[in-house]
Amino acid sequence: MSFDLDEFLPYQLSVAAAKISRSFAEIYRAEAGLTIPEWRVMAHLHRSGPVSVRDITARVHLDKSIVSRAASKLEGGGLISSQPHETDRRLVVLELTPDGNALMQRLGRIADDFQARLLRDLGPDAAHLQSALRRIIDGVP
Amino acid sequence: MSFDLDEFLPYQLSVAAAKISRSFAEIYRAEAGLTIPEWRVMAHLHRSGPVSVRDITARVHLDKSIVSRAASKLEGGGLISSQPHETDRRLVVLELTPDGNALMQRLGRIADDFQARLLRDLGPDAAHLQSALRRIIDGVP
């Protein structure tokens, strides 16, 4: 018996993630011209309110260079604003502009719809899928 | 209620896949100096026997340019051999060398161990996870 790549979990995860990511990335690319890192930064800001780059970096699983570049592009597009932190002047505090907030409200609904359809298509395994993914994300290996 | 990225399936999938991939990629990088595409090509050749680049491309979810470059590096390292197809001279037939075969036998065992440990850590959700991933990979848009 030889090793079967198709049954190998890291491979399956990688292929499935790439497929879903592409499919959803295409939506907010067409809808708002956002890349994946930009989308993640926006989504996090929408929920967290004003936070520094390092907070986003930590919570959104992106390198700080990527967050930094995404932020400067989003700021250029008027979707977020940035200002130095009040007391600690190393930090840069990012925040959604009204435009950015409006966009995220629209995209949030679209994302929820996408998720709902996905969960429906996956059927009863969906809950276990999410539970396993959470387990992987915060802890397992 | 605002949108929660942490509960968003495409995001969870992407983060989980990246984490597992890194973790396993580090193993065969240290073990054999292989990259992810190279590993996938090797793994497929080990199971399929001699096949053309386009077959690998189709089954292993990599662009043909990536398979092509991976193949030429593997050939340089003496792990695979390539020769033109007998009747269709557009095709390049790839095949593991004895060295490549021996390496894959070793890596296959390591991969199986990795998978076993992962499944054990994930517990009862693991089966559902794989079933959901398979569903995503071949079908659900």
Next chain:
DNA sequence: ACCTGTTCGTTGCGATTGCAATGAAAATAT
């Protein structure tokens, strides 16, 4: 047989990524 369209693999090129280096600011130690 000839012509057109298609398939295959390689290569070029722009864009993206991750890592390391940099410089500014703050925390900690002496």
Next chain:
DNA sequence: ATATTTTCATTGCAATCGCAACGAACAGGT
């Protein structure tokens, strides 16, 4: 108070990726 070390964010740079273009070989139609 000064010096050393650490933390942040940005920037530079090399490596990688995906897409498109290309040349070679084949298939199908006329």
